[in-house]
Amino acid sequence: MAVAVSVAVAAALLAAAGCSKTPQYAVPGDVCGVAVDPAVLEPLLLPGEKLEQSTVLSRPGAPHCFVQVDEESVLGVQGEVIPADQDPSVRREWQMPAAARIEVGDDARVSDINVVAVAACAHQGKADKFVVQVERFHPERDDARKRREALAGFMTVYFPAARKAVGCTS
Template identity: 35%
Template structure:
């Protein structure tokens, strides 16, 4: 009987799913040229992989930025900064996203919205980036996970708050 139990355990152990390979890549320290704590990205990126790079998605984009974190040739996280007409609400931005539902949670002050796969926030710039924007446009940031990226509502909220704050101190807000 004991031999049967040991045989059964050995069979079960042989059928277990293999552990994913260990994470070999270094977590990026910036998104779209804006410094960000890699600990904020880690819970949203794949648990394993060999190489991570941040790529500009549309380098020709004027008045904003769009980049992706690519782990082993898979786009796993995207970050976007964009200017919208003054008066545009986070709710409007969140509801208008085709791939990720961002209007699941909205802050009491209506400044940011988040879900398990993405988030959007207004960015408070100390000065308008360009004279043409003065009084007419508002800066927003978006972050989305994709492909092998991991959905995580609490991590997404932390990331969007930190990223919006970092962008408020960046060249995009200073007009450079």
């Protein structure tokens, strides 16, 4: 009986080790070319072997990238300088059921799958706004409450750095 229990315990430990949720890649210190603490990015990522970022859609004043793990998009980050008279809250990404306000920029909201923020932005001599949306793909793979906390934590760090990186001076 003791041998059977020992074998069962050993098998369970080996199975658990094979299902590790620790990424096998280094968590980067930037997203879309904007420096971020890897500790705020890591909770948004999925386990895997290889992490890549694609910034092919970025342009001046509009950082845009996808973070992929094992060639699967995990995180989408999109920023944009918009005219001051434009209301970003009418955009689709701001239409979030059960969203909660968070303290980032002039206005920000977080839901189970995305977070958005906006702030005034003096840019190239004009009074504009800077808006960022971050979307976490594959929400079925983790806990909604933890993901929401991770999105809010990421935006708290990313938004001010991205705003500065696009050239907002106030």
